[in-house]
Amino acid sequence: xxxxxxxxxxxxxxxxxxxxxxxxxxxxxxxxxxxxxxxxxxxxxxxxxxxxxxxxxxxxxxxxxxxxxxxxxxxxxxxxxxxxxxxxxxxxxxxxxxxxxxxxxxxxxxxxxxxxxxxxxxxxxxxxxxxxxxxxxxxxxxxxxxxxxxxxxxxxxxxxxxxxxxxxxxxxxxxxxxxxxxxxxxxxxxxxxxxxxxxxxxxxxxxxxxxxxxxxxxxxxxxxxxxxxxxxxxxxxxxxxxxxxxxxxxxxxxxxxxxxxxxxxxxxxxxxxxxxxxxxxxxxxxxxxxxxxxxxxxxxxxxxxxxxxxxxxxxxxxxxxxxxxxxxxxxxxxxxxx
Amino acid sequence: xxxxxxxxxxxxxxxxxxxxxxxxxxxxxxxxxxxxxxxxxxxxxxxxxxxxxxxxxxxxxxxxxxxxxxxxxxxxxxxxxxxxxxxxxxxxxxxxxxxxxxxxxxxxxxxxxxxxxxxxxxxxxxxxxxxxxxxxxxxxxxxxxxxxxxxxxxxxxxxxxxxxxxxxxxxxxxxxxxxxxxxxxxxxxxxxxxxxxxxxxxxxxxxxxxxxxxxxxxxxxxxxxxxxxxxxxxxxxxxxxxxxxxxxxxxxxxxxxxxxxxxxxxxxxxxxxxxxxxxxxxxxxxxxxxxxxxxxxxxxxxxxxxxxxxxxxxxxxxxxxxxxxxxxxxxxxxxxxxxxxxxxxx
Numbered sequence: 001x002x003x004x005x006x007x008x009x010x011x012x013x014x015x016x017x018x019x020x021x022x023x024x025x026x027x028x029x030x031x032x033x034x035x036x037x038x039x040x041x042x043x044x045x046x047x048x049x050x051x052x053x054x055x056x057x058x059x060x061x062x063x064x065x066x067x068x069x070x071x072x073x074x075x076x077x078x079x080x081x082x083x084x085x086x087x088x089x090x091x092x093x094x095x096x097x098x099x100x101x102x103x104x105x106x107x108x109x110x111x112x113x114x115x116x117x118x119x120x121x122x123x124x125x126x127x128x129x130x131x132x133x134x135x136x137x138x139x140x141x142x143x144x145x146x147x148x149x150x151x152x153x154x155x156x157x158x159x160x161x162x163x164x165x166x167x168x169x170x171x172x173x174x175x176x177x178x179x180x181x182x183x184x185x186x187x188x189x190x191x192x193x194x195x196x197x198x199x200x201x202x203x204x205x206x207x208x209x210x211x212x213x214x215x216x217x218x219x220x221x222x223x224x225x226x227x228x229x230x231x232x233x234x235x236x237x238x239x240x241x242x243x244x245x246x247x248x249x250x251x252x253x254x255x256x257x258x259x260x261x262x263x264x265x266x267x268x269x270x271x272x273x274x275x276x277x278x279x280x281x282x283x284x285x286x287x288x289x290x291x292x293x294x295x296x297x298x299x300x301x302x303x304x305x306x307x308x309x310x311x312x313x314x315x316x317x318x319x320x321x322x323x324x325x326x327x328x329x330x331x332x333x334x335x336x337x338x
Numbered sequence: 339x340x341x342x343x344x345x346x347x348x349x350x351x352x353x354x355x356x357x358x359x360x361x362x363x364x365x366x367x368x369x370x371x372x373x374x375x376x377x378x379x380x381x382x383x384x385x386x387x388x389x390x391x392x393x394x395x396x397x398x399x400x401x402x403x404x405x406x407x408x409x410x411x412x413x414x415x416x417x418x419x420x421x422x423x424x425x426x427x428x429x430x431x432x433x434x435x436x437x438x439x440x441x442x443x444x445x446x447x448x449x450x451x452x453x454x455x456x457x458x459x460x461x462x463x464x465x466x467x468x469x470x471x472x473x474x475x476x477x478x479x480x481x482x483x484x485x486x487x488x489x490x491x492x493x494x495x496x497x498x499x500x501x502x503x504x505x506x507x508x509x510x511x512x513x514x515x516x517x518x519x520x521x522x523x524x525x526x527x528x529x530x531x532x533x534x535x536x537x538x539x540x541x542x543x544x545x546x547x548x549x550x551x552x553x554x555x556x557x558x559x560x561x562x563x564x565x566x567x568x569x570x571x572x573x574x575x576x577x578x579x580x581x582x583x584x585x586x587x588x589x590x591x592x593x594x595x596x597x598x599x600x601x602x603x604x605x606x607x608x609x610x611x612x613x614x615x616x617x618x619x620x621x622x623x624x625x626x627x628x629x630x631x632x633x634x635x636x637x638x639x640x641x642x643x644x645x646x647x648x649x650x651x652x653x654x655x656x657x658x659x660x661x662x663x664x665x666x667x668x669x670x671x672x673x674x675x676x677x678x679x680x681x682x683x684x
Contacts, residue, residue, distance in 0.1 A: 234436065235431060235433060235436040235437040236436065236437055236438060236439040236440070238389075238394055238431065238437070239429075239431065239437045239438065239439070239500075239503075240439070241394055241423065242392065242394060242423055242424065242428075242429035242431075243423065243424040243450070243451045243454060243503070244419075244420045244421065244422070244423035244424030244425055244454055244455060245420070245424075245450070245454050246420060247416065249454075254439055257439075257441055258439070258440070258441055331441070332440070332441060333440070333441060333487045333489070334440060334487070334489050
C-alpha cells in the first residue's frame with residue numbers, strides 16, 4: 001500500500017512535469033512571435049519598440065525556452081524588490097507567478113476561482129449521481145418497460161444536447177421569461193460566496209448545476225443501467241433470491257453493490273476533469289471559475305494563468321485517479337494494490 | 339403425502355426465434371427425507387423446471403402445479419415465496435464461485451441467510467451459528483475462515499459453504515442443481531458425502547439435478563430421466579440402472595465408462611438433443627434412437643411398465659426384451675435397405 005502510494009505520487013509528479021513542459025512548448029515553441037505578442041499586448045497599441053523590449057526584459061521573455069522553464073520552476077533570478085513589481089519565486093516554492101496582464105498573483109487568482117469551480121463541480125456531481133443512479137436502477141429493474149424507454153429517450157436527448165444550448169435555453173426560460181413575467185427566482189448568472197450567503201449561493205448555482213448535471217447524468221443513466229443489468233444476471237443474484245431475501249435487498253445490497261465499481265471509476269474521472277474548470281458552463285453563467293479564467297488567459301496570451309490552471313487541472317485528475325484506484329480496492333476485496 | 343408434488347409442469351419462453359418449450363408436462367414427487375435424482379443432458383429442462391418451481395425464472399409462461407406440503411408454489415406471490423425460499427427449501431447451484439457474492443465475506447453471507455428469516459437472532463448468535471455450519475460441512479478452522487471472502491476458498495470449500503448456506507435454516511427440501519459438476523472428481527465425492535451425512539442427520543429431502551449417472555448411482559432413491567423438457571423414464575434407482583425400458587436411458591448408461599469395463603469403446607448417443615423451439619414431431623428422441631420405428635411419429639405418453647406403478651417410460655417399445663430386439667433388427671434392416679437403394683441409384 002505504501003509502495004503503491006509512493007509510486008503513484010511520483011508518477012503524478014512526472015505527469016505534471018510533462019504537461020507543464022508541453023504547455024510551455026505550445027505557448028512559445030510553436031509560436032515564434034509569442035514573446036512579442038505578449039509584450040505588445042501588455043503595453044498597448046501605441047507602444048514603441050523600446051517599450052516592448054523593456055517589457056520583454058522585465059518578464060524575461062527574451063531568455064531561451066529552457067531557461068524560462070527553469071524560471072517557472074525555481075523563480076526569477078535576483079532578490080525581492082520591496083518597491084518594485086513582485087518577483088516570481090517558482091512553482092517549487094509554491095509560487096505560480098504573476099499574470100502578464102495585470103501583475104496579479106496567479107496563486108490569488110486560483111484561490112479565488114477554485115471555490116467557484118468546486119461549488120459547481122460538487123453540486124452538479126451530487127445532482128447527476130442522484131439522477132443517473134436512480135433512473136439507471138429503475139431502468140435495469142424493468143428493462144424494455146415504458147419507464148426504461150422514457151429514461152433512455154431523456155438520456156439520449158440531454159446527452160446529445162450541447163452544454164451551451166441547454167444553458168442558454170434554461171436562462172431564456174427560467175431567467176428571462178420568468179423575470180419578464182415578474183417572477184425572479186433565478187439570477188442571470190454570477191457567483192455569491194457560500195460563506196457570505198448560503199441561500200444566495202445555492203440560488204445562483206442552481207441553473208449551472210442543473211445544466212451540467214443534465215448533460216452528464218445521461219451518461220450515468222446508461223452506465224448504471226448497463227452495469228446493473230449485467231450484475232442482475234449474475235449467479236450470485238439468483239443465490240440471493242434463493243435465500244429468500246426481499247427484492248429490495250437483492251437489488252441494492254447484492255446488485256447495486258457490485259454494479260457500483262464501473263460507476264465509481266467514471267465518476268472519479270468526471271469529477272477530476274470538472275475540477276479543472278467547466279469552461280462552457282462557467283462562460284454561460286458568468287461564473288469566474290478556473291475554466292472562465294483559462295479562457296480569458298488564452299485570449300490575452302497570459303501564460304502564467306494558463307499554466308496555473310493547467311497545473312491545478314492536472315493535479316485534480318491525477319488525484320482523482322489515485323482515489324479511484326484506492327476505492328477500487330475498498331469496493332472489491334479481490335483487488336490488491338501493488 | 340409427498341413433500342413436493344409437481345404435476346404437468348409446463349414452462350416456455352418467448353424468444354425472437356419462436357416459443358422455446360423448456361419443460362413440457364413434467365411430473366414428479368419427492369418424499370420427506372428421500373433423494374430424487376433428475377438426470378439429463380444439458381438443455382433437457384431439468385434446471386429450468388426446479389428454478390421455475392421456486393419462482394426464479396423470469397419472463398416464462400408457466401402452467402401446472404407444484405404442491406409443497408399441499409400448497410401450490412406456482413400460485414404464490416413473490417412475498418409468500420420469499421418465506422419458503424431459504425427457510426423451507428434451500429438451493430445449491432453449479433458454480434460455487436459465481437454463486438457466492440464476490441464482495442461479501444462467507445460469514446456475512448451465511449449470517450444474512452440466518453437473519454433474513456428470523457430477525458430475532460442476534461448478530462453474535464448468527465455468527466456463532468455460521469461458524470457451527472461451516473464446521474458441520476467440514477471446513478477446517480471455521481472460526482477463522484468465516485471471515486474469508488469466497489475467492490480465498492478453494493472450489494470444494496466454496497461448495498461446502500453453499501451447502502452450509504442451503505442447510506442453515508434446516509429446510510425440509512434442498513434443491514441441488516449440478517452441485518458437483520464444477521468440482522474435481524475427488525472433491526465431488528467429498529461434497530456428496532457431506533450432503534448425504536447432513537441428510538441423514540436432519541432428514542432433509544434432496545432433489546439432485548445432474549447429468550452424471552455416477553452421482554445418481556451414489557445418492558438417488560428415485561430417478562427421473564429427462565429429455566427435451568419431458569420425463570422419459572421414472573423409477574427407483576435399481577430399476578433405472580438394471581431394468582430400464584427407455585432407449586434414452588439405455589443410451590445414457592451405455593455412454594458411461596465403468597471401472598473394470600471390458601468394452602473396447604464407449605457408445606455415445608449419436609446426434610444432438612433437438613432444438614426446443616422446433617421440436618421434431620412424435621417422440622423427441624426419435625432422430626437419435628436406434629430402435630425408432632413407425633409408431634414413433636406419435637409422441638408416446640408415460641406408460642406404466644409392469645404392475646406396481648412405480649416404473650414409467652415414455653416409449654412405444656414393447657416391455658418384453660425379446661420383442662424389443664426384433665423391433666431393433668427390423669429397424670436396422672430397413673435402414674440397411676435404404677442405404678442399399680441409395681447406392682444402387684448412384
